Amino acid sequence: MLLENMSYVEVEAYLVEKDIILIPIGSVEQHSPYGLLGTDFITAEAIAREVGKRMNILVAPTITYGMSQHHAGFKGTVTLSPLTLVSLVKDIVNSLIQQGFRRIVFINGHGGNINSVKIAFEQLKYENKHGIFEIISWFLLPEIQEMEKDIFEDKNGLHATPSEVSITKFLRSEAFETKPKEKKKVEKPNGYFPLSKEEFKKLYPDGRIESAPWLAKEKYGKLILEEAVRVIMERIKEISKKKIL
Numbered sequence: 001m002l003l004e005n006m007s008y009v010e011v012e013a014y015l016v017e018k019d020i021i022l023i024p025i026g027s028v029e030q031h032s033p034y035g036l037l038g039t040d041f042i043t044a045e046a047i048a049r050e051v052g053k054r055m056n057i058l059v060a061p062t063i064t065y066g067m068s069q070h071h072a073g074f075k076g077t078v079t080l081s082p083l084t085l086v087s088l089v090k091d092i093v094n095s096l097i098q099q100g101f102r103r104i105v106f107i108n109g110h111g112g113n114i115n116s117v118k119i120a121f122e123q124l125k126y127e128n129k130h131g132i133f134e135i136i137s138w139f140l141l142p143e144i145q146e147m148e149k150d151i152f153e154d155k156n157g158l159h160a161t162p163s164e165v166s167i168t169k170f171l172r173s174e175a176f177e178t179k180p181k182e183k184k185k186v187e188k189p190n191g192y193f194p195l196s197k198e199e200f201k202k203l204y205p206d207g208r209i210e211s212a213p214w215l216a217k218e219k220y221g222k223l224i225l226e227e228a229v230r231v232i233m234e235r236i237k238e239i240s241k242k243k244i245l
């Protein structure tokens with residue numbers, strides 16, 4: 001159920017039955033030497049598309065770029081400013097609600113996006129736009145965090161996590177042939193957020209945040225992806241039951 005593969009006639013027919021659409025959102029940012037620059041959008045897209053397939057729900061094209069200013073000191077990172085992301089999300093949601101979509105659910109793979117997406121939602125409500133606007137960050141789901149603790153104990157960390165790296169390894173194993181395998185120390189500096197790109201590099205010189213991405217395995221990725229899909233399907237069922245005011 002990909003929006004990009006439909007005609008407007010098919011979208012008209014969909015809107016007679018349903019008013020929900022999923023929008024995957026991620027980032028293009030460093031994920032340490034072990035992980036892919038596309039990690040956050042690759043994970044969010046795979047989860048959203050699987051949920052869409054199983055529930056017959058439309059999935060919009062992925063917003064690949066996100067708010068990654070703190071990672072911009074590392075090569076390959078491409079960031080939007082926080083306010084650009086607010087505008088981008090606002091314009092996309094506005095387009096969809098003008099056409100009759102009323103439940104607009106962002107499936108998010110990157111923590112840095114959350115504040116901007118929520119400000120966009122608040123601004124849309126300030127402008128009196130009707131509908132349910134939600135962001136579900138798969139990595140913040142309690143069920144996922146419990147699973148990560150079972151598998152990786154205290155080494156999942158907060159960025160370039162073995163959890164997200166496992167999912168991308170499961171989806172794109174060939175991209176890992178050139179990535180390092182050796183273990184490093186897992187440091188836990190007493191940091192703070194937000195951080196500028198210079199501050200980030202001082203605190204986390206190889207890009208990891210308290211994580212051991214070398215623990216990533218395809219089989220874990222398959223498990224975590226399946227659990228994220230299962231839990232998000234439950235959330236979507238709840239959102240679908242709500243009355244639009």
Ligand code: NI
Binds near residue numbers: 039040160
């Ligand atoms: Ni990530």
